[in-house]
Amino acid sequence: MRVHVIGCSGSFAGPGGAASSYLIEQVDSDGRTWRVLMDLGSGAFGPLQSVIDPAELDAVIISHLHPDHYLDLTGLEVFWAYHERDDLPQLPIHAPEPLPQRISAVLGRDGDVPDGVDCVPFAHHPLSDRQQFSIGPLDIEVRRVEHPVEAYGFRISAGDDVLAYSGDTDACEALDELAAGADLFLCEAGYIEGRDDRFSGVHLTGLRAGQAAVAANAGRVVLTHIAAWTDPAVPLAEARSVYSGPLELAVPFAVYDTSRAAASA
Numbered sequence: 105m106r107v108h109v110i111g112c113s114g115s116f117a118g119p120g121g122a123a124s125s126y127l128i129e130q131v132d133s134d135g136r137t138w139r140v141l142m143d144l145g146s147g148a149f150g151p152l153q154s155v156i157d158p159a160e161l162d163a164v165i166i167s168h169l170h171p172d173h174y175l176d177l178t179g180l181e182v183f184w185a186y187h188e189r190d191d192l193p194q195l196p197i198h199a200p201e202p203l204p205q206r207i208s209a210v211l212g213r214d215g216d217v218p219d220g221v222d223c224v225p226f227a228h229h230p231l232s233d234r235q236q237f238s239i240g241p242l243d244i245e246v247r248r249v250e251h252p253v254e255a256y257g258f259r260i261s262a263g264d265d266v267l268a269y270s271g272d273t274d275a276c277e278a279l280d281e282l283a284a285g286a287d288l289f290l291c292e293a294g295y296i297e298g299r300d301d302r303f304s305g306v307h308l309t310g311l312r313a314g315q316a317a318v319a320a321n322a323g324r325v326v327l328t329h330i331a332a333w334t335d336p337a338v339p340l341a342e343a344r345s346v347y348s349g350p351l352e353l354a355v356p357f358a359v360y361d362t363s364r365a366a367a368s369a
């Protein structure tokens with residue numbers, strides 16, 4: 105599995121990049137490359153177009169309906185609805201239940217059909233805890249995580265390769281289970297110890313992300329969702345204080361290979 109960082113800025117787009125979005129690619133046994141987009145937050149539809157032609161997407165999965173994880177679906181919907189190709193199938197979007205109403209509200213329209221066309225561009229599949237589904241060669245397991253809104257993390261497998269994505273969450277059992285033995289653990293570290301102690305049930309600190317990685321025995325950890333006002337060296341050092349395996353910070357346009365991750369772990 106290849107994972108491209110499209111955007112990784114926490115909570116809002118930053119001066120150096122967009123909010124959360126990751127592109128997963130996997131080649132199946134027939135040689136066809138499948139492309140699944142995981143989150144499409146504020147500002148991320150721009151850089152996505154410098155990595156792939158969005159018309160090549162097979163599906164989108166959205167962890168939760170905070171703007172820094174889904175808002176640029178409004179751009180993708182325009183792209184899909186008005187594209188010069190008229191053979192684009194409905195694009196499957198696996199996302200929390202209220203997604204269609206949220207998109208319509210942002211766009212100020214009634215219903216799901218964009219102005220001037222006669223069909224709904226997206227096929228919405230609501231997420232639920234412990235749901236499992238497949239997109240081509242990718243098997244996806246969904247777990248409800250700890251965040252102020254309905255929010256999910258994903259465990260994505262292709263053969264023996266496992267990618268775990270925290271979405272936005274504070275420490276919870278579901279997160280440890282999602283990440284258990286993962287080759288690559290893409291884990292948020294939105295908070296830092298001390299400064300953010302007044303919040304609970306929202307985000308991990310670097311320390312709590314590191315503790316989750318230890319509990320899960322994850323093979324390689326990439327910290328993400330660090331906001332522009334945070335010095336990324338701080339959550340990195342917090343995680344490093346408890347987790348001794350391969351550890352780094354997500355940066356825009358980085359590419360990870362889960363099989364290489366496994367080999368180097």
Ligand SMILES: [Zn+2]
Binds near residue numbers: 114115124170172329
């Ligand atoms: Zn977020």
Ligand SMILES: [Zn+2]
Binds near residue numbers: 168170251272
């Ligand atoms: Zn959130």
